[in-house]
Amino acid sequence: MRRFVCIIATVFAIAPLPAAPLAQSLPPPVVAVLDFDRILRDSAAHKNILPQMEKLQNQMQDEVRAQEKALRDAEADLQRQRGILAPEAYQQKRREFEQRIAAAQQDVNVKKQTLERAFGNAMNDVRGALLQIAAEIARERSITLMLPKSSVVLAVPELDISKEALTRLDKRLPSVQVSLAEKPPAQAAPQPQQQQQRPAARSQPQGQGQQRQQPQQQQQR
Numbered sequence: 001m002r003r004f005v006c007i008i009a010t011v012f013a014i015a016p017l018p019a020a021p022l023a024q025s026l027p028p029p030v031v032a033v034l035d036f037d038r039i040l041r042d043s044a045a046h047k048n049i050l051p052q053m054e055k056l057q058n059q060m061q062d063e064v065r066a067q068e069k070a071l072r073d074a075e076a077d078l079q080r081q082r083g084i085l086a087p088e089a090y091q092q093k094r095r096e097f098e099q100r101i102a103a104a105q106q107d108v109n110v111k112k113q114t115l116e117r118a119f120g121n122a123m124n125d126v127r128g129a130l131l132q133i134a135a136e137i138a139r140e141r142s143i144t145l146m147l148p149k150s151s152v153v154l155a156v157p158e159l160d161i162s163k164e165a166l167t168r169l170d171k172r173l174p175s176v177q178v179s180l181a182e183k184p185p186a187q188a189a190p191q192p193q194q195q196q197q198r199p200a201a202r203s204q205p206q207g208q209g210q211q212r213q214q215p216q217q218q219q220q221r
Contacts, residue, residue, distance in 0.1 A: 010169055025160045027144075027159045029144045029145040030141065030142050030143045030144045030145065031144075031145045031146075031147065031155075032137070032138070032141070032143045032147070032159055032160075032161050033146075033147050033148075033149050033152050033155050033159045033160045033161070033162070034128070034134055034146055034147070034148060034149060034160075034161055034165060035148075035149040035150075035160070035162040036148050036149070036150075037148075037150065037161060038149075039162055039166045039169065040123070040126060040130065040163055041131060041167050042166060043126060043130075043166060043170060043173075044169075044170040044173075044174045044175070045122075045125075045126045045129075045169070045170075045173045045174065045175060045176045046123070046126060048127075048174070048175040048177055049119070049123065049176055050177060052122075052169055052177075052178040053115070053118070053119055053178060056115060056118065056178065056180065057115060060115065063111070064108055064111070067104050067107070067108075068104075071097075071100060071101060071104060074100065075097065078090075078093055078094065078097055080103070081093070113150065114180050115180075117182065118178050118179060118180050119178070121136045121179070122176045122177075122178045122179075122215070125173070125176050126169070126173060126176060129169060129172055129173045130165065130169055133165050133168045133169055133172065134146060134161075134165060136168075137161055137164065137168075138215055139166060141161075149162065
């Protein structure tokens with residue numbers, strides 16, 4: 001029995017495994033390297049976005065300073081009235097003042113989120129244009145594998161298409177308008193409405209109609 005088991009084990013050890021599909025069936029990849037982050041940073045569109053963001057940020061800071069001044073004045077006025085008002089009236093005004101502070105803090109957070117969203121939307125426009133340009137270069141050069149430069153340890157300069165991509169991006173999208181308005185969600189293209197035709201009512205022969213009415217009359221009798 002032990003000899004039989006040893007023979008089976010030897011057969012399985014010697015039997016060749018099924019050959020894996022040969023990688024030679026795939027064509028050799030055409031590789032390119034793209035410095036995505038540097039292109040975004042050095043693009044004319046990004047340089048156009050920055051001063052717009054700075055202007056909007058300064059405007060919002062002026063609004064926040066005006067709110068802070070109004071709150072300080074209101075607090076000082078409340079302190080002057082503390083000795084005049086009754087305790088219940090003072091507590092009521094104090095609660096109203098604290099509500100104003102909470103509303104002002106919420107308004108500041110909303111302003112900050114609005115600025116961040118505006119910057120993100122503007123840069124998304126730049127990213128989208130760069131991705132289109134990268135796809136165009138890939139089709140023109142039959143590139144089958146494009147790698148971000150941040151993931152590449154070593155590559156010959158001929159593989160880097162960043163300079164050409166940046167030139168095309170600056171020509172296609174030299175500026176981007178920063179908007180504080182929230183972009184509406186993308187809507188699907190409307191599909192053509194098909195006219196629904198109602199089937200025409202079938203006219204019954206007069207004979208059949210009379211035959212159906214006769215049994216009903218007999219039942220009533």
